[in-house]
Amino acid sequence: MSEVTHPNDLRKTLDALDSESRLRRLKTITNPLRPQVELEGTRVLDFCNNDYLGLSQHPRLIEAAREATARYGVGTGGSRLIGGTLDLHTQLEAALARFKATEAALVFNSGYQANVGILSSLINRHDVVFADKLNHASLVDGALLSRGKVVRYPHLDLEALEKHLRNTPGGKRKFIVTDTVFSMDGDLAPLSALSELADRYQAWLILDEAHGIGVFGPHHRSGLWEETGLGPKANVIQMGTFSKALGGFGAYVAASRDVIQTLIQFSRSFIYSTSLPPGVIASNLAAIELVQENGDLTQALWDNIRYFESQARQLGLDIMLSSPIIPIIVGDDSKTMRFTQALLDAGFYCQGIRPPTVPQGTSRLRLTLSALHQHQQIDQLLACLLPLLG
Ligand SMILES: Cc1ncc(COP(=O)(O)O)c(C=O)c1O
Numbered sequence: 001m002s003e004v005t006h007p008n009d010l011r012k013t014l015d016a017l018d019s020e021s022r023l024r025r026l027k028t029i030t031n032p033l034r035p036q037v038e039l040e041g042t043r044v045l046d047f048c049n050n051d052y053l054g055l056s057q058h059p060r061l062i063e064a065a066r067e068a069t070a071r072y073g074v075g076t077g078g079s080r081l082i083g084g085t086l087d088l089h090t091q092l093e094a095a096l097a098r099f100k101a102t103e104a105a106l107v108f109n110s111g112y113q114a115n116v117g118i119l120s121s122l123i124n125r126h127d128v129v130f131a132d133k134l135n136h137a138s139l140v141d142g143a144l145l146s147r148g149k150v151v152r153y154p155h156l157d158l159e160a161l162e163k164h165l166r167n168t169p170g171g172k173r174k175f176i177v178t179d180t181v182f183s184m185d186g187d188l189a190p191l192s193a194l195s196e197l198a199d200r201y202q203a204w205l206i207l208d209e210a211h212g213i214g215v216f217g218p219h220h221r222s223g224l225w226e227e228t229g230l231g232p233k234a235n236v237i238q239m240g241t242f243s244k245a246l247g248g249f250g251a252y253v254a255a256s257r258d259v260i261q262t263l264i265q266f267s268r269s270f271i272y273s274t275s276l277p278p279g280v281i282a283s284n285l286a287a288i289e290l291v292q293e294n295g296d297l298t299q300a301l302w303d304n305i306r307y308f309e310s311q312a313r314q315l316g317l318d319i320m321l322s323s324p325i326i327p328i329i330v331g332d333d334s335k336t337m338r339f340t341q342a343l344l345d346a347g348f349y350c351q352g353i354r355p356p357t358v359p360q361g362t363s364r365l366r367l368t369l370s371a372l373h374q375h376q377q378i379d380q381l382l383a384c385l386l387p388l389l390g
Helices: 009-019 059-072 087-100 111-122 137-146 158-166 191-200 224-228 257-266 278-293 296-314 333-345 375-389
Strands: 029-033 036-039 042-046 104-108 128-132 149-153 174-179 203-208 236-241 251-255 325-331 363-368
Touching (some): 059 278, 087 104, 087 251, 087 278, 104 111, 104 257, 111 174, 111 236, 128 158, 137 174, 137 203, 149 158, 158 191, 191 203, 191 224, 251 257, 296 375, 325 333, 333 363, 333 375
Antiparallel strands (some): 029 036, 036 042, 104 251, 236 251, 325 363
């Protein structure tokens, strides 16, 4: 792909993308009533949304947002440090720290802003970042912005990671950075082993729990780190989002008091942005209370994950699921988009994902499951999907 050098080149660039089946198009949803949505006028079943627990339309969250909006208004009118910190923000941060069992927590406006803000403020050009090759784009961008040396190790390859750690001079500060649940593949980072490596090589471990919170954690569903049973550690920084299983919007960092204080001083995406509105903060607070009180939705989600897996296997699809994210690798870009369209025509919204979001040659349907899907709807999807795969 040639680079854009002049406005006249824009059309050429877009046409070239289109001819390569790489042009991205926005599809508009009207009237979502999950797991069904009306997509450009047609009612379809949504199998690509990250609202894993269906909380985006939960009455308790809607009521919390409504009440907070009525009481505080629709916006805060300021950044967190200049008049934009409401008692709601501090309540949410205290609740998060308890949920995550960390000393402190801080709310960011989005997961993208959190990752860019965390990495660019904690890491400097003398440091080394060790990043899994399939990390989310926001971690990639944060690492680049930090100006530290970035070493990308092959996906989940801890031997390669250890070799890089071993070969890095002792005086260098080291940061291991990984998704816990990989957003496009649904597989899991081996957190206990990563923590052990971080301890052995005196490195920080930065975890992106965007797809972990609400889905993993034997007691409180606070994320995949909870499954390690290791509890809070001074060198572990957990970020995550409210925008997926928690149904809302925004992100958080849970870590030691010193890490949080440092982010407040130096994290530009935290400092230079108007704080999240009251309604959003209140519904986020309601969401973390709800998942801690009641595991039924998480249980229903896992029931659907196991159901999809067993039915697909019976029908001859060789898959093992670790999370609600199901990558169906097609490979070819245009074929992937043809499958997306064929499924849409059959009443299923399963967005195709192409490079650069995923590596070249691995275009895929990225299916997701929700606690709200019925077994019968999963059966219907499989009945349409499997003939396509041949
Ligand atoms: C792993 C991961 N990290 C970060 C983000 C960014 O979060 P947000 O959508 O809140 O910006 C996403 C998804 O969007 C993600 O999948």
